[in-house]
Amino acid sequence: MHEMSIALAVVEQVARAARSHGAEAVESVRLQVGELAGVVPESLEFCFELACADTVVAGARLLTEPVAARARCGGCGTEWPVGMPPDLCCPRCAGAETELLAGRELQILGVCWADGPALAPTHQEG
Incomplete structure (x- = not known):
């Protein structure tokens, strides 16, 4: 299931950004997912929750925004x-x-720290 590798990559990038900004927790991650990206949003959400365990991203919501x-x-x-x-x-x-x-988009649009303002990423997957 490639959703797990995507979830792991997203969590790694968000955790790295959290460390560099001194954030202690992540409230949510906004991810743009194209219709042709070959991603099942429900599977990605499940994998994201598993990938977040024992990281600064634990407990964060994954907000997916579909792109037709x-x-x-x-x-x-x-x-x-x-x-x-x-x-x-x-x-x-x-x-x-x-x-x-x-329709092929797969990128992090933004991150909301639980203890601070939102961050738009400087590096995007796609």
């Missing part, structure tokens, strides 16, 4: 929601010259 997949046709410029399973052929001209605009 969108594409644009290079031929006619039409934009459309890709959906699941992904439909990468242009609905207007049936062209296959497709640019994926959104």
Whole structure:
């Protein structure tokens, strides 16, 4: 389950940021998850809770923000929601010259320290 490796990486990055900012606890972590990132949000939340054990991140809430997949046709410029399973052929001209605009995101958007203000990360996964 790759959600565990993602959760471990997020916890490691947040714990490192907490140490460098002198934070003693983390209240929440905001994570952007694209529709095509191959992540099951419920599994990620479960793994996040396990990965947080015995860290400064223990007890923190994981707040996931979904990002819908969108594409644009290079031929006619039409934009459309890709959906699941992904439909990468242009609905207007049936062209296959497709640019994926959104949907593969997987990045930390912010962290809220339990004892201080929120922090937007300087390094993002993606």
